[in-house]
Structures are given as structure tokens and as C-alpha cells.
Amino acid sequence: MERVLRAVELVPRGRVVSYGDLAALVGIGPRQVGTIMATYGSNVTWWRVTNASGDLPPALMDEVRERWAAEGILLKPNGRGCRIAGYRADLTVLAAGYQRAVEDLA
Numbered sequence: 001m002e003r004v005l006r007a008v009e010l011v012p013r014g015r016v017v018s019y020g021d022l023a024a025l026v027g028i029g030p031r032q033v034g035t036i037m038a039t040y041g042s043n044v045t046w047w048r049v050t051n052a053s054g055d056l057p058p059a060l061m062d063e064v065r066e067r068w069a070a071e072g073i074l075l076k077p078n079g080r081g082c083r084i085a086g087y088r089a090d091l092t093v094l095a096a097g098y099q100r101a102v103e104d105l106a
Contacts, residue, residue: 004028004036006101007094011048014071015089016082018052025091025098054084 003026011017019030019037026033037049047067050056054076056064061080068075073082 001036001040002105003102004033005040005044007098008037008041008044008046008049010094010097010101011045011089014073014087016048016050016054016073016084016087017089017091017094018050018054018084020052021088021091021094022049025095048089050081050084052084053081054087055081 004022007022007025008017019033022033023030033049037046041049047056047060047064058080065075068082073087075081076083
């Protein structure tokens with residue numbers, strides 16, 4: 001759980017990652033990332049984690065719109081998410097930061 005939350009905190013402002021991106025980084029499955037985010041994600045920058053299409057559940061979109069607007073992330077025309085290809089965090093940089101961020105957990 002802590003590894004996922006630390007990884008989320010490393011996603012830069014104005015960028016997003018998918019559940020699958022985090023899963024590959026941490027070494028668990030995307031569904032496990034989703035479960036961790038649903039249970040514990042309210043204490044981290046959860047709005048920077050989307051599905052593979054850049055979408056989030058409709059129930060979260062009102063709050064996400066405000067947060068994304070403040071970070072410069074534009075919505076797709078359907079209003080359900082962002083174009084993840086245009087806003088995805090640099091996964092190589094994220095991986096390097098992640099290794100440093102979890103050194104104390106080893």
C-alpha cells in the first residue's frame with residue numbers, strides 16, 4: 001500500500017498516470033492499485049491517477065475538473081477524462097524517483 005501511495009505523490013503537477021503505469025512501477029496488478037487508491041488514496045494526489053484511457057469515474061469528475069483546471073490539464077470533449085497521451089508523466093523519471101522514495105521500505 002505505502003509503495004503505491006508514495007508513487008502517486010511523485011506524479012508531477014499537471015501530469016497523470018494510469019493504474020497500469022503504477023502497477024508496473026510497483027510490481028502489482030492494476031486492480032490492486034485501484035483498490036489501494038479507493039481505500040487510501042484520499043490522502044494523496046488521487047486526481048492524477050486515471051484508467052488507461054485517461055478517464056475517471058463520473059462521480060469524481062466534478063472535483064477533478066477543478067483540480068485539473070488548476071493544473072492545466074484539459075478535459076477530453078466527452079468530459080470524462082483527459083487525453084492521457086498528452087499528460088502522462090515521464091515514466092522513466094517517475095521510476096527513478098520511486099526507487100529513491102521507497103529505499104527506506106526495503
